[in-house]
Amino acid sequence: MRLKLLGLLLWSVAANALAASHLVVEHAWIRAAPPGAAMLAGYATLKNAGDAPVVVTGASSADFGDVSLHESFSENGMERMHPLGDVTIAPGASVVFAPGGKHFMLMGGKRELKTGDAVEIHIATKSGPGAETEFAVRETAP
Numbered sequence: 001m002r003l004k005l006l007g008l009l010l011w012s013v014a015a016n017a018l019a020a021s022h023l024v025v026e027h028a029w030i031r032a033a034p035p036g037a038a039m040l041a042g043y044a045t046l047k048n049a050g051d052a053p054v055v056v057t058g059a060s061s062a063d064f065g066d067v068s069l070h071e072s073f074s075e076n077g078m079e080r081m082h083p084l085g086d087v088t089i090a091p092g093a094s095v096v097f098a099p100g101g102k103h104f105m106l107m108g109g110k111r112e113l114k115t116g117d118a119v120e121i122h123i124a125t126k127s128g129p130g131a132e133t134e135f136a137v138r139e140t141a142p
């Protein structure tokens, strides 16, 4: 009986780990900017390919001092943005980070980036390892 319970417990731990690791990131890119730009914006489609909700809590990169999740909106005709809290993605659903909406705000750049370069960004999730993703520096969306 005790062994059976332990087996069930281990199975459930493994299942949770699997579910949490099913964040799939596609079309990841950073908009190229003139040299010395104070901030850059990154975009991607975040897909939950698992069967449990994925909660994205933030992002980081060795190439930037600060990476945060932002959302753009317009107010009185002005383009503004505010930080996003946790982003919850339901099983099977996707959240699109795209120009004019959600984006990864990249500040404190540590090296000059030009079109064709790649930047590793780690997307952190509440449980599981999150996703290590290569963002391509481009002029336009892929």
Ligand SMILES: [Cu+2]
Pocket: 070, 071, 081, 103, 104, 105
């Ligand atoms: Cu922003």
